Amino acid sequence: MTGNKTRTQYEARARVIKAMAHPSRLLIIDELNRRERCVHELTEIVGTDISTVSKHLSVLKNAGIVTDEKRGVMVYYRLRVPCILNFFGCVESVLKQAAKDSLSVVG
Template sequence: MNKLVDLQQKKAAILKGIAHPVRLCVVEALAKREMCVCEIAEMFHFDRTTISKHLALMKNLGILDSRKEGLNVWYSLRIRCLASLLSCVEKVVQGQNVDMVFSSCGCGSFLQDENREEEKRI
């Protein structure tokens, strides 16, 4: 398979992996601190099995890290920049000016870097 296609499929899989309201909440909570699975489960009105399935999916995609301590499993965000991405998306959803969003979340600096690289190639 073409390496670019493979790379794009892997990136799409990660984005699909957070594309659920429960998983978005988990990512945002873990952006603040490491949490035990029992704490994560308390955030929702689901049984622990359902939450564990969401966590396993995100761990298998490389979105989360976990460690076992005694009987507890602790989760942390492996892809830390997802918190910034979600913050940026939230501002756009709330109708904030796109230019202001880019300057406050760091996306603008990324776009400026991309433009500079493009100018160098021309």
């Protein structure tokens, strides 16, 4: 029964994946892969309102993808699971394949 994967497990996975499914959050993940960053820095990089970035970060944090650490007035975020980046390699494969067949995803 629980032999393999339950619906609950798929839901858990989906929550993690969903947390990544936004351009700004992907940008944030990419940036945090380089080094930790405070919210203010990320806001400049992303280019939207700081409240919006803060909400994106809380989505990522809630999904277990990033951690935060308060040092003084600043809150520094960093990636919690480095392998997230391999992930992107695969997504690129999809996009490359899609490009061959000129699907609309490639945008």
